[in-house]
Amino acid sequence: MLFSSATFLFVFLPIVFLLYFVPVFRDDKKKEITKKNLVLCASSLVFYAWGEPVYIVLMLISIFFNYTIGCDLDKNFADPKTKKRILVFAVIFNLGVLGFFKYYGFVIENINHLFGLSLTHANLALPVGISFYTFQALSYVIDVYRGDVKVQKNLLPFALYITMFPQLIAGPIVQYSDIEAQLKQRTISIRKFAGGVLFFIRGLGKKVLFANFIGAIYTDITSGGVSSLPAVTSWIGIFCYTMQIYFDFSGYSDMAIGLGKMFGFDFIQNFDYPYTASSITDFWRRWHISLSSWFRDYVYIPLGGNRKGTARTIFNICVVWSLTGLWHGAAWNFVAWGAFYGILLILEKFVFKSLLEKIPMPVRHVLTMLIVMIGWVFFSSNSLGEAGSYLLSMTGFGKGGFADAQSRYYLSTSLFPMLVTGLSAFGVFKHFPKPKDKTQRLTVQVVGYLVIFIFCIIYLVSETYNPFLYFRF
């Protein structure tokens, strides 16, 4: 189920609200929170099964396995050798499942390609959210191993941690330590709920009004093949994609955070105006924060981070960034995308550090933005070859030349949406004058958000407008 679907908004959510908020055990706080956890966990399973009716089994296996591992680690906490063996086993299991479902086909195809073999492989669909929940489970297991968190002896709260539907299929990747206490006790209040509603509507608006609208332009531009695009058109295209992916992804995170708040949870922020970054390092502090911190905490620092000399640091950065690339998808263009950032970060850290500090701020912002947009070319393409032709088109030396009539058409029709999304992503609207009185400001905000919500519903319904063209001839 997607948050931006009618089923979720008008059927699933009302039912979950009803079951969750109507108290059953008025006097027994402990029982009431267990009931709330149960409702949330059960509805999360329904939520997941709605999109992946078969793969729910896989998730249940993962929950039960990692829960048991946690208990096992706790039991053998005093015995470092056994403890380590258990951890290795757990990591192999989790990565094995992820690897099998996500990378098996990719690996086999590459082996075939390299050695001229023709091994066949079953074409299994990728289970939605597996990259997210596997990483969440791993963070728990590793933290228990390290003794950073207490073991969860109750299956229900642990299952809730893995399945919680707001962040289940697109993050943010919540670390167990951030949420441990909330699983037992959390404040549910009207103010928090209202805050959640604001977050949710903002995310929905980002996704439905901004991302879908601007994404349609990108799809339109690339639908006729990318090698014959003129430079102007291809820049418009990649700008639109840059906006689409930010509003899509951060919109989803906002909705997740908002829903979490409604149910009393606090998730960490996942995006912090990434396109206002002044360097690549800065960009990755602001983009998909929960993933970067996961890799930092569970790969980069355990490998030694930057404390073991330059050579080792460079090696560590390389490892982290190839993995980051691969995490996003089983294809070479994602690896290239990860490597692109790895190399840039190494350069920024060791070569251009002093140079970068001399460049005036506005230029740094523009440079960062250009690099990020070039990065998205790798990310958005279906293959490395396609990314190459797109980049060639962007230089103006491609088959399409510099501009044509289509470029003018796109420029004139897309200018307004590009301007609005651009200004919004660059955080310009943040600085708009607001009413001084706090209550007044809040009222304006609330009314504005409700209008946005209604617009979102209108756009959601209209997307399915699907007229049959009688006599299309």
Place this chain on the structure above:
Amino acid sequence: MKENNFKKSKITKRVEHRKKVTAIGLSLSCAFISIIVLVAFLILLIPDKQMSEKENRVLAQKPVLTLSSITSGKFMKDFESYLTDQFPLRDRIISFKTFVDRSVGKKEENGVYIGKNGFLFEEQTEYDKDNVEKITSAVVNFAKENKKLKKAFLLSPNSSYVLGDLMPKGYEPESQKQQLERIKELVEPSGISWVDCVKVFDAQEDKTGLFYRTDHHWTTKAAYLAFKELAGTFGISLKNAKFKLYSVSDSFQGTLASSSGVGSSTDEIQICIAQKPAVSYVVSYESSNKKTATLFDKDKLNQKNQYEVFLGGNYDKVIISTSADTDDTLLLFKDSYANCMIPMLTPFFAKIVVIDPRYFSDSLDGIMKEYNFTHVLFLYNLNTFLADTSLVDALES
């Protein structure tokens, strides 16, 4: 004492502020929940509709719950389309959305370009050289096998060429004039006369009357101009002929209005009737065993797609027998552009066999043997022709 009072007022202020914030939060929460619950109830309570008049399609109904439909995920997909198809006020919501789209500068809606003066344009079909060559070589082969027949090819440009000035700025597809020129070069050498619509339409001073604003067809007026040119090609004298245009509707909203959801303008439909020489005719629709004495189906003016008033729509094979004083018989391969022109042809042929290859699955050989044709006409509009795959099959059957 004073200080105490001051402190107190500060605290009460803060408490008041908190109260206000909570009140605003409460109203937001209530509004949010009310909206989703209200919509949920409306979906539940409003009786389900079977058809959408506006979209001209069957709407999704409540899906059936079975184990296999759940494990395959089909139930979930169908349920979502059920909700969105039966959404309260769906038609109005969609009109509102296209209005918003247009106000933020969107010039294209569902493959339809929104032009000036209320004109809507369909996207031009891309020129696929291989397909064109495939079709034209079938046509050429047919011409070679039927050397004795008088053959004409009438390929109309679309409004995106004729009314190109009214298209949204910047959308400049390849000129259809050149595409037509290329097709002409492919078919003309085989003895097929080319009816040059571009020349006829270009000579018109006011071109806005040649196409509907809201539909992808040409108007009866344009068909009449093309018909005059065709008559010249076939050697039909129109000296004593007299045609009259009647207006039958002014509330026509065609396919382009429908698919874009832009419904701000309407069109007039005219029909053209030959007054001299006056003929009577019988129209027989073989596939449905139906015979009528008219080429117009007035009932269709009460339905959504009023263009079906011509010939009652598209049929695989229609045979028109007339009382015309001639032995000439015409075989017509056509798309729906021909439908409004056929009444103009009736005074000049004893029999017209109209074949729409898209629905035609018979053998052409049999028809060629059954009727002794003297004339053959291919009548298409360029957009349909370029995407066509059925004419080849029909000619080779």
Place this chain on the structure above:
Amino acid sequence: MNANRIKELLCVVVLIVFIIFLTGNSSISKATGKEVLKAVNAEIKISEQEDIKKCDNQKIKKEFGFTHNDFEYITYYASDSVMEVRELLIIKLKDKSQLDSVKEAIEKRVEEKSALFKGYAPEQSAMLDNYVLEYKKGFLIYAVSDTPDQLISAFKKAV
């Protein structure tokens, strides 16, 4: 071995079983084409429909581009009438590698066909939208019918 270890191994076993179940479609059913046809027919009674009849190999070639020798079994029921969209095609593949190209050919045909009926005949196009294309254990079924769900379950049971 302690209880936790047993539970962990149990998870591994269940996982393996699950993966085998998922990839299990690669096995080939022992049923013959005729048996499957009979079972499906019992559900939708296509052979009793007046307009619809069994088509010869030439028709199959014309409609889908398939040569009957390429398959272990192929049967096709359709109507000559233009406005009748209901049809049924059952294929037993010789080799799973055929699956993609066969599926592609059928999907392309459905697309072409529904383009013809879109808006022209809403009931027909709704039926075409709900076409069935399922693969299980060497068998492929394609059908346009009023009762797609029953048809699928009959097919799955028979294979």
